[in-house]
Amino acid sequence: MSAHPAAALAPEPRALKDHNIVPETVVPGVLYEKRSARTPDGAVVPGLFNAWITLDNPAQFNSYTTEMVKGTILAFRAASNARDVVAVVFTGAGDKAFCTGGNTKEYAEYYAGNPQEYRQYMRLFNDMVSAILGCDKPVICRVNGMRIGGGQEIGMACDFSVAQDLARFGQAGPKHGSAPIGGATDFLPVMLGAEMAMVSGSLCEPWSAHKAYRLGMLTDIVPALKVDGKFVPNPLVITDRWLDEYGKIAHGEPRTGEELAAGREMLKRGNVDLSLLDARVEELCARILLTFPDCFTKTIEELRKPKIDAWNANKENSRSWLALNMMTEARAGFRAFNEGSKEDREIDFVALRQALAAGTPWTDDLTESLMPAARAQK
Numbered sequence: 546m547s548a549h550p551a552a553a554l555a556p557e558p559r560a561l562k563d564h565n566i567v568p569e570t571v572v573p574g575v576l577y578e579k580r581s582a583r584t585p586d587g588a589v590v591p592g593l594f595n596a597w598i599t600l601d602n603p604a605q606f607n608s609y610t611t612e613m614v615k616g617t618i619l620a621f622r623a624a625s626n627a628r629d630v631v632a633v634v635f636t637g638a639g640d641k642a643f644c645t646g647g648n649t650k651e652y653a654e655y656y657a658g659n660p661q662e663y664r665q666y667m668r669l670f671n672d673m674v675s676a677i678l679g680c681d682k683p684v685i686c687r688v689n690g691m692r693i694g695g696g697q698e699i700g701m702a703c704d705f706s707v708a709q710d711l712a713r714f715g716q717a718g719p720k721h722g723s724a725p726i727g728g729a730t731d732f733l734p735v736m737l738g739a740e741m742a743m744v745s746g747s748l749c750e751p752w753s754a755h756k757a758y759r760l761g762m763l764t765d766i767v768p769a770l771k772v773d774g775k776f777v778p779n780p781l782v783i784t785d786r787w788l789d790e791y792g793k794i795a796h797g798e799p800r801t802g803e804e805l806a807a808g809r810e811m812l813k814r815g816n817v818d819l820s821l822l823d824a825r826v827e828e829l830c831a832r833i834l835l836t837f838p839d840c841f842t843k844t845i846e847e848l849r850k851p852k853i854d855a856w857n858a859n860k861e862n863s864r865s866w867l868a869l870n871m872m873t874e875a876r877a878g879f880r881a882f883n884e885g886s887k888e889d890r891e892i893d894f895v896a897l898r899q900a901l902a903a904g905t906p907w908t909d910d911l912t913e914s915l916m917p918a919a920r921a922q923k
């Protein structure tokens with residue numbers, strides 16, 4: 546396909562002003578890439594692109610470090626300003642995780658006990674969420690794997706989410722020492738209604754992609770597991786029936802017993818292939834391409850408002866609270882996750898509640914007594 550003759554009417558490139566405040570390549574820990582836009586039949590469109598922003602920390606499940614938060618803000622700024630960009634695709638490297646939120650190692654080793662530093666960090670985090678919600682281009686979250694904690698929050702800030710169906714969705718804060726007030730408490734009620742928002746936001750029990758899709762958190766889901774050369778739905782989750790024996794919705798709930806064992810076996814035999822995810826994301830970009838740019842932008846700006854209004858009403862208070870919380874529960878919880886083993890990385894919740902019920906202050910001794918290491922010594 547060649548450029549449309551109307552493109553010849555554009556002024557010489559040197560007459561254009563550069564509104565970028567940073568060069569596009571300066572995005573530490575985050576990949577920024579312009580990929581050719583395509584029509585629905587797959588033809589490359591000359592001169593138009595989709596900006597792919599990739600969180601690139603797969604060894605730590607694409608959790609974002611402070612540098613990566615800065616990189617993400619810059620990348621969204623670059624995409625927002627690029628005249629030739631149609632849509633933004635926000636994703637993570639690999640096939641395990643889109644993002645699992647703040648980097649717990651950095652939280653435990655630098656921010657724990659350092660509220661004034663975390664307050665600065667939260668300025669950056671808030672700017673990252675605002676950069677997504679305020680992007681001048683539609684933002685599609687390509688959910689290549691689990692979306693947990695702050696990862697779920699930045700994912701929900703996007704306009705559309707297309708997920709591979711092995712991905713899991715949920716919060717981690719109340720188990721690891723934080724409150725999901727980096728967007729989840731603002732967006733979940735808007736997206737799901739109050740009751741399911743409560744369940745998803747507070748209990749830290751991840752939902753399957755099928756459940757998240759059914760309840761309105763996702764635009765679409767696609768299978769990612771290939772067994773014997775054929776795509777199959779997530780075998781760990783019920784997808785072949787709607788109801789259980791008591792008439793409750795079973796679709797999207799975890800399989801149990803023998804079904805789960807069989808599902809695990811199938812998972813082991815298969816390999817993950819994200820080609821259907823990429824095809825569906827490209828297809829959505831192409832649907833966006835075939836719309837009026839300004840009318841589309843105005844529409845998404847209006848539809849974002851319930852999320853933005855809630856976010857703007859709360860983000861400054863949330864920042865202060867989260868900073869102070871680094872002296873108490875976050876300090877204990879993120880250290881426990883960082884210092885514990887995979888089998889034992891949460892604090893002793895009962896002991897903490899008992900200590901607080903007895904009026905114990907938050908001393909260093911209390912924090913240490915809650916750590917996995919203290920349990921191991923008993």
Ligand SMILES: CC(C)(COP(=O)(O)OP(=O)(O)OC[C@H]1O[C@@H](n2cnc3c(N)ncnc32)[C@H](O)[C@@H]1OP(=O)(O)O)[C@@H](O)C(=O)NCCC(=O)NCCSC(=O)C1=CCCCC1=O
Pocket residue numbers: 604605606608645646647648649650670691693694695696717718721723724726727867887
């Ligand atoms: C449930 C998990 C996401 C996945 O568990 P599992 O499948 O068992 O994998 P793991 O073995 O735990 O993870 C693989 C390796 O990745 C490392 N990892 C995972 N997540 C993080 C992270 N967030 N930061 C750093 N490193 C991470 C993990 O340690 C493993 O490394 P290893 O070297 O041991 O192989 C589980 O991983 C999990 O619960 N992760 C932590 C989730 C979390 O607590 N996130 C922070 C939430 S709070 C937040 O994001 C906030 C945002 C802004 C506002 C304030 C706020 O709190």
